[in-house]
Amino acid sequence: MAGTEDTRTRRRVTGELKRRFRDVNNQIALLSHHVSARVELRDIDLDCLDFLAQHGPASPSALARRVGVHPATMTGVVDRLEKGGWIQRERDADDRRAVVLSVRREAIGEVFRHYDGMNSQLDAVCDAYSPAELALISGFLERTADAGRRAVAEFSEGD
Known part of the structure; x- marks a missing residue:
């Protein structure tokens, strides 16, 4: 009987966690939508710019x-981001026929300044947790992001 109760509790808590993730996702999407409008970028353009800022140069493909x-x-x-001065195209050092996209650091600061309020709010949230708890949460979020990447890859393979 205890195993059944544990299963129900796990299912309930997992469901609540997923609902909260959806709420966080919605709030971040809304914030990013406002930021993209403020800096006159389309949402997908901002997503690509953020990806390049986080992960470094990449080819368009x-x-x-x-x-x-x-x-x-x-x-x-890419054309819109380059025209707006957000990114630059450079020849790949290893393959002169290929192009690599990179963020223009002097331009990206304008975007990040619009997230200062959220970053301050997150700092306040994090202050309520110990370093060990923050490490646990960080590991959970890393694994969750990996799960998201796998889901995107699976979804993309179906196209």
Whole structure:
């Protein structure tokens, strides 16, 4: 009987966690939508810019795969980001025929400043946790992001 109760409790708590993740996702999406409007970028453009800022230079095709958009869509994204001065295209040092996209650091600060309020709010939230608890949460979020990447890859393979 105890095993059944544990299973129900786990299912209930897991369901609540998933609902809270959806809420966090919605709030971050809304914030990013407001930021993209403020800096006059489309949402997908901001997503690609953030990906390059986090993960470093990438080819247009690699970026398209990682963010799950069609290469033709990526062409428009790259053109808009380059025209706006957000990114630069450079020849790949290993393959002169290939292009690598990188963020123009002097431009990206404008975007990140719009997240200062959220970052301050997160600092206050984190202050309530011990370093060990924060490490546990960080590991959980890393594993969750990995699960999301796998889900995106599986979804993209179906296209």
